[in-house]
């Protein structure tokens with residue numbers, strides 16, 4: 542990636558973790574431009590990584606062949622409209638903004654033939670353990686696809702989906718997913734405290750158990766169902782606990798939860814994709 546220049550529009554949490562990952566992977570910080578209206582953010586990024594900073598978005602993207610949009614979804618429309626004068630067809634646009642569809646981005650950029658990759662990252666990207674799903678429009682070249690993958694892989698795993706509509710399911714699974722696991726941890730810690738453990742002990746054991754289970758699932762080629770069966774001895778304590786969870790229809794609850802999240806993701810995309818009254 543050494544011959545490429547990347548502009549980040551927005552220098553907040555997501556941009557900071559992506560820039561951190563790129564620099565840690567040997568990408569030249571002088572080839573990273575960042576634009577943000579917040580002077581403090583720019584100073585922090587330039588001190589931390591020696592990136593080149595800008596107060597205005599248009600200047601930041603000049604000379605860059607990759608532009609990463611890392612602003613809030615609500616800001617995307619006005620940001621894209623400001624980039625139009627400096628856009629040309631060789632540039633690759635990568636958006637990490639949740640819920641904004643490619644056709645809306647191309648319209649706001651006023652460039653129907655823009656090469657665009659839409660990414661749905663998740664919050665563990667902030668600790669380099671993210672799970673990002675990506676979709677590229679037909680104008681993205683193979684080389685640009687590889688570049689987008691390298692950028693997102695700097696903060697975790699990056700997986701392509703073959704249809705943009707699958708982003709709603711991705712949002713329901715990995716986008717919102719960290720919150721489901723936090724809720725499960727919260728509930729387990731509460732129950733353990735009720736059973737007499739101190740908050741600190743409950744928290745430490747719960748966190749490490751979640752980490753250990755995820756690590757085992759990642760390291761193993763077995764399905765979660767097989768791994769679960771292996772730790773469930775007949776007549777044992779785990780079996781008793783799982784029986785309670787199945788009885789309470791945990792599977793049904795998760796199915797409902799993911800369906801609700803996917804539906805809402807689609808609704809939000811339609812709302813966010815509307816043009817502001819001008």
Ligand SMILES: NC(=O)c1ccc[n+]([C@@H]2O[C@H](COP(=O)([O-])OP(=O)(O)OC[C@H]3O[C@@H](n4cnc5c(N)ncnc54)[C@H](OP(=O)(O)O)[C@@H]3O)[C@@H](O)[C@H]2O)c1
Nearest residue numbers: 551552553554555577579611612613614638639662663664
């Ligand atoms: N954080 C995550 O883990 C996560 C996960 C999934 C998806 N995402 C997506 O990533 C995007 C960025 O999220 P974030 O958490 O990094 O947000 P953030 O920390 O709020 O960063 C956004 C940055 O953009 C700046 N900004 C506002 N208006 C701008 C403009 N017109 N031009 C340039 N910069 C502007 C903001 O400055 P001010 O603070 O001054 O407004 C802020 O520094 C969002 O679209 C979100 O959906 C994030």
